[in-house]
Amino acid sequence: MKRFVSVTALLVIAAVVIALNATAATNKTTAKSKSITLQLVEKDVAFNFVDNPPRQGYNAPPLIGDQFAFTSELLTRSGKHAGFLEATCMVARGGVRASGPCYGTFLLKGGQLAGIATVLLNGNETTHVAIVGGTGAYEGASGSVLSVSRGENSSFSDDTFHLLIP
Numbered sequence: 781m782k783r784f785v786s787v788t789a790l791l792v793i794a795a796v797v798i799a800l801n802a803t804a805a806t807n808k809t810t811a812k813s814k815s816i817t818l819q820l821v822e823k824d825v826a827f828n829f830v831d832n833p834p835r836q837g838y839n840a841p842p843l844i845g846d847q848f849a850f851t852s853e854l855l856t857r858s859g860k861h862a863g864f865l866e867a868t869c870m871v872a873r874g875g876v877r878a879s880g881p882c883y884g885t886f887l888l889k890g891g892q893l894a895g896i897a898t899v900l901l902n903g904n905e906t907t908h909v910a911i912v913g914g915t916g917a918y919e920g921a922s923g924s925v926l927s928v929s930r931g932e933n934s935s936f937s938d939d940t941f942h943l944l945i946p
Contacts, residue, residue, distance in 0.1 A: 842878045844873065849868045863888040
């Protein structure tokens with residue numbers, strides 16, 4: 781019994797030391813990280829819908845397995861070119877409340893940002909994108925993008941990037 785208590789005490793002490801080191805490492809990383817907010821305008825450039833079998837036609841709600849890809853130009857608020865967004869999406873839940881995951885890359889001056897989002901295809905005008913990494917000036921980036929459509933018939937969205945870069 782005494783040996784069991786000693787082993788348990790050592791395990792507790794080891795767990796506390798590991799937790800303290802992890803907290804210190806997190807604080808060190810956070811202290812060096814910088815927070816960036818970008819406001820960009822997204823303008824639709826190209827879109828292609830892939831109606832996979834069973835084909836239901838373009839006027840029917842999409843089915844599981846249908847896909848689409850799109851490209852958008854990213855502009856500053858004053859209308860200057862800032863980059864591109866290239867993305868592909870797969871319908872994972874079909875019908876009138878269709879949705880699915882989209883994977884995209886924001887190609888910006890100085891590097892790229894990788895994003896993942898679940899998109900609702902029923903006319904939802906707001907999309908929340910998780911930023912899962914980056915390259916170049918955005919190496920190791922995390923954060924999110926809030927993309928708000930300017931309306932159902934508009935080819936523009938307002939994108940607010942909240943980034944944390946180590």
